[in-house]
Amino acid sequence: MKISEKLKIIKQLSGLTQEKLAVKLGVSFATLNSWINNRSQPHRRRADLIDVVLFEYSGVKIINKDRLAVKKEIIKTKSKKYKNILSFILKRPDIYQEFILLLTYNTNRIEGSTLTEDETAAVIFRNETIANKNLIEHLEAKNHQIAAKFLFVYLQKGKIDEKLILKLHSLLMNGIRDDAGEYRRQGVRIVGSNVPTANHLSVPGLMTELIKKINIKAEDVVSYISYIHSRFEEIHPFSDGNGRIGRLIMTAMLLDNNLPPAIVEAKERKYYLSYLRKSQLKKDSDFLNDLICDAVLRGFYIIDI
Numbered sequence: 001m002k003i004s005e006k007l008k009i010i011k012q013l014s015g016l017t018q019e020k021l022a023v024k025l026g027v028s029f030a031t032l033n034s035w036i037n038n039r040s041q042p043h044r045r046r047a048d049l050i051d052v053v054l055f056e057y058s059g060v061k062i063i064n065k066d067r068l069a070v071k072k073e074i075i076k077t078k079s080k081k082y083k084n085i086l087s088f089i090l091k092r093p094d095i096y097q098e099f100i101l102l103l104t105y106n107t108n109r110i111e112g113s114t115l116t117e118d119e120t121a122a123v124i125f126r127n128e129t130i131a132n133k134n135l136i137e138h139l140e141a142k143n144h145q146i147a148a149k150f151l152f153v154y155l156q157k158g159k160i161d162e163k164l165i166l167k168l169h170s171l172l173m174n175g176i177r178d179d180a181g182e183y184r185r186q187g188v189r190i191v192g193s194n195v196p197t198a199n200h201l202s203v204p205g206l207m208t209e210l211i212k213k214i215n216i217k218a219e220d221v222v223s224y225i226s227y228i229h230s231r232f233e234e235i236h237p238f239s240d241g242n243g244r245i246g247r248l249i250m251t252a253m254l255l256d257n258n259l260p261p262a263i264v265e266a267k268e269r270k271y272y273l274s275y276l277r278k279s280q281l282k283k284d285s286d287f288l289n290d291l292i293c294d295a296v297l298r299g300f301y302i303i304d305i
Contacts, residue, residue, distance in 0.1 A: 071293040109266035147171040197236040230279040260299030
């Protein structure tokens with residue numbers, strides 16, 4: 001189906017004006033008009049978002065499964081080149097520091113930090129103070145750096161368990177929240193989402209079940225990690241920091257499966273959150289799998305020297 005046809009169906013089913021549909025897709029009226037009239041084509045991420053919106057209004061899922069399968073095969077093939085990706089990264093300070101920077105910058109930016117990549121580097125590597133940036137943003141950057149470094153070293157001998165997850169949260173929220181390193185004791189909602197979170201009384205039991213699943217070795221690693229990530233965010237075990245901890249757990253699972261950390265870029269925030277919601281509400285994880293595949297391939301780009 002052509003992009004123009006998809007957009008016309010969305011307009012018909014949603015009742016949105018062209019102006020409102022353009023806003024929903026994050027583009028100008030002129031750009032959307034050009035797509036509708038076949039004068040130009042959106043790049044892949046926008047095309048994927050159009051598919052998500054079409055699914056939202058029609059229930060019709062459109063994704064190139066062949067493309068996704070090829071990406072997973074590439075990831076599996078690349079992994080076989082390395083005996084131990086974690087050891088390789090730790091033996092290369094330049095690569096190690098790049099991962100720490102990119103993971104810290106992007107994960108905090110996804111959560112609303114205004115620090116640029118260069119400013120994040122200045123804070124975490126040179127202990128500089130950035131003018132006009134508040135203390136919390138500085139702490140979030142330094143704390144994530146500390147948590148990520150702890151994780152890389154820990155995984156050389158330790159396994160992913162509850163103690164590790166609580167430790168990561170305590171490091172991430174040190175000096176920011178009084179309940180750092182503790183599960184939440186009250187209800188919370190995911191801002192901007194209608195995904196229901198778990199009752200706080202159920203959190204410890206649900207986390208025990210999830211952690212058992214985390215250490216299962218799956219044949220389709222990316223799909224399984226995508227499922228775990230989606231489920232963790234749905235449980236939402238902490239008062240704050242769930243997104244960042246969830247992505248650190250994703251990093252841990254990837255490294256444990258001899259894959260590099262996934263670099264989910266801040267500029268993909270809209271897609272990432274949309275695909276995550278689809279996975280949780282519709283049990284449709286294809287789009288999230290595709291995004292995570294791209295993020296893992298970015299990780300390979302860093303280590304494939």
